[in-house]
Amino acid sequence: MVHDFNNAVVVIGGGAAGMLAAYRAAVCGAPTLLLEKKNRLGTKILISGGGKCNVTHAGPIDEVRARFRVNEGRFLRPSFFRFTNEDFVDLLTAKGMQVYTRPDGRIFPVPPGDAKDVVEVLEAHLRDAGVRVWLDAPVVSVDVEDGAVAGVTLENGDTVATRRLIVAAGGSSYPATGTTGDGWRWMAQAGHTLVPLRAALAPLYLEPTPPADWSGVALRDCLLRARRAAVADGGGGPGKELMRWRGDLLWTHKGVSGPTALGVSREVAEAIPESSVVEVDVLPDEPFERLTARLVDWCRAHPRRAVTDFVEEALPNRLVRPLFEAAGADPATRGAYLSQRDRNRLVQALKGWALGRVRHVPLERGEVVAGGVSLDEVDPQTMRSRKVRGLYLCGEVLDIAGPVGGYNLQAAWSTGYVAGETAAADLMKEENPSA
Numbered sequence: 001m002v003h004d005f006n007n008a009v010v011v012i013g014g015g016a017a018g019m020l021a022a023y024r025a026a027v028c029g030a031p032t033l034l035l036e037k038k039n040r041l042g043t044k045i046l047i048s049g050g051g052k053c054n055v056t057h058a059g060p061i062d063e064v065r066a067r068f069r070v071n072e073g074r075f076l077r078p079s080f081f082r083f084t085n086e087d088f089v090d091l092l093t094a095k096g097m098q099v100y101t102r103p104d105g106r107i108f109p110v111p112p113g114d115a116k117d118v119v120e121v122l123e124a125h126l127r128d129a130g131v132r133v134w135l136d137a138p139v140v141s142v143d144v145e146d147g148a149v150a151g152v153t154l155e156n157g158d159t160v161a162t163r164r165l166i167v168a169a170g171g172s173s174y175p176a177t178g179t180t181g182d183g184w185r186w187m188a189q190a191g192h193t194l195v196p197l198r199a200a201l202a203p204l205y206l207e208p209t210p211p212a213d214w215s216g217v218a219l220r221d222c223l224l225r226a227r228r229a230a231v232a233d234g235g236g237g238p239g240k241e242l243m244r245w246r247g248d249l250l251w252t253h254k255g256v257s258g259p260t261a262l263g264v265s266r267e268v269a270e271a272i273p274e275s276s277v278v279e280v281d282v283l284p285d286e287p288f289e290r291l292t293a294r295l296v297d298w299c300r301a302h303p304r305r306a307v308t309d310f311v312e313e314a315l316p317n318r319l320v321r322p323l324f325e326a327a328g329a330d331p332a333t334r335g336a337y338l339s340q341r342d343r344n345r346l347v348q349a350l351k352g353w354a355l356g357r358v359r360h361v362p363l364e365r366g367e368v369v370a371g372g373v374s375l376d377e378v379d380p381q382t383m384r385s386r387k388v389r390g391l392y393l394c395g396e397v398l399d400i401a402g403p404v405g406g407y408n409l410q411a412a413w414s415t416g417y418v419a420g421e422t423a424a425a426d427l428m429k430e431e432n433p434s435a
């Protein structure tokens with residue numbers, strides 16, 4: 001069966017970018033159809049920020065943009081200014097949702113509001129704008145004829161004929177949320193260049209794997225450093241630093257996760273991951289000398305107490321003995337008996353505890369995937385494909401991967417908004433060339 005949507009904008013993907021694109025196209029006056037593979041909209045939004053949904057990042061939009069890699073930030077400039085972080089917050093608050101900004105700039109719904117409410121607000125905007133939504137409607141191919149979009153084919157064999165198609169099918173991480181890299185396959189077939197995929201914002205699997213009872217242990221406000229292993233650098237001193245990230249660290253049964261691990265993962269994945277190591281500075285605000293002086297003072301003040309008590313102030317209980325083991329110091333040592341050698345080793349371990357070699361950075365477990373449709377082939381002012389007429393791209397299908405902190409959703413909202421606006425304008429111009 002052929003569904004005629006030639007006088008409409010069709011959007012593939014009911015995630016962050018696709019919902020904004022459909023909303024904006026409809027508000028701009030275009031009949032709009034949104035096709036979503038899953039049986040509900042916004043599946044990935046629902047799991048974002050651990051279900052709390054870090055919707056965007058606060059601050060001047062140009063500073064938000066500057067947190068992306070240079071070429072990505074350059075590409076995002078027009079869309080970020082066209083639809084800012086404040087504009088997105090306005091969209092939420094227009095439906096009664098309240099948001100708050102954490103000290104680190106991340107913006108969340110005020111509890112008990114959460115990711116589910118974000119999706120509900122967006123659904124309400126889609127309804128108000130008159131967007132038609134087809135759920136359980138997986139697209140299997142994008143049909144291009146003579147360099148122009150002709151329509152899409154659905155899994156049930158039906159075709160949707162359209163000349164204005166927005167592809168917002170996302171990336172390939174967390175495939176259970178519906179994102180299985182379909183958009184990339186279609187875009188490659190349509191003649192677009194794909195930048196090779198790499199994990200980003202992903203956990204790190206380590207060798208040796210941490211003991212089972214460390215799983216779930218968190219270290220607050222530490223500094224994680226990823227380095228090339230010394231041997232990969234030709235031996236000698238510590239290997240070259242690849243990336244550092246400050247924040248929380250979480251142990252898992254396979255390695256480490258949490259903002260710090262995610263923050264270094266893209267650089268690790270881009271280097272040879274297996275020759276990278278990670279180490280954690282447990283007390284990043286304490287320079288080596290000051291920490292040494294503090295430990296000396298503490299030992300003087302507490303000659304009879306076990307030095308483990310000092311370390312417990314900085315580390316979760318379960319990690320105290322392992323740190324002593326890593327330092328090669330005896331955890332039973334009392335303040336009065338801590339030798340200068342052991343003191344130095346303990347301070348060294350607190351400032352750079354080697355956690356192991358990176359065994360793997362799992363692409364599918366990343367919050368985003370780096371790589372995708374080359375930014376050179378999409379016009380950043382309009383999100384029009386430079387390869388296929390009537391085609392627009394937005395969201396993670398593009399080669400964009402920002403840091404943790406609401407940046408990736410903002411990229412999806414902004415690029416989606418612009419894609420919707422342009423597709424609607426192009427459609428209406430075509431229908432009414434004299435207007």
Ligand SMILES: Cc1cc2nc3c(=O)[nH]c(=O)nc-3n(C[C@H](O)[C@H](O)[C@H](O)COP(=O)(O)OP(=O)(O)OC[C@H]3O[C@@H](n4cnc5c(N)ncnc54)[C@H](O)[C@@H]3O)c2cc1C
Nearest residue numbers: 013015016017037048049054139170178395396406408409
């Ligand atoms: C665990 C996790 C937590 C995250 N937390 C945050 C956070 O707190 N803040 C933040 O900024 N970012 C976060 N992100 C990243 C953010 O969710 C993504 O960057 C964003 O969702 C990308 O938007 P998108 O619209 O491009 O893709 P998606 O939101 O993934 O949407 C793509 C949609 O396309 C649909 N689709 C795919 N193929 C087809 C097809 N063949 N036919 C029809 N439909 C199809 C999918 O089902 C999906 O609904 C997180 C990601 C994950 C995985």
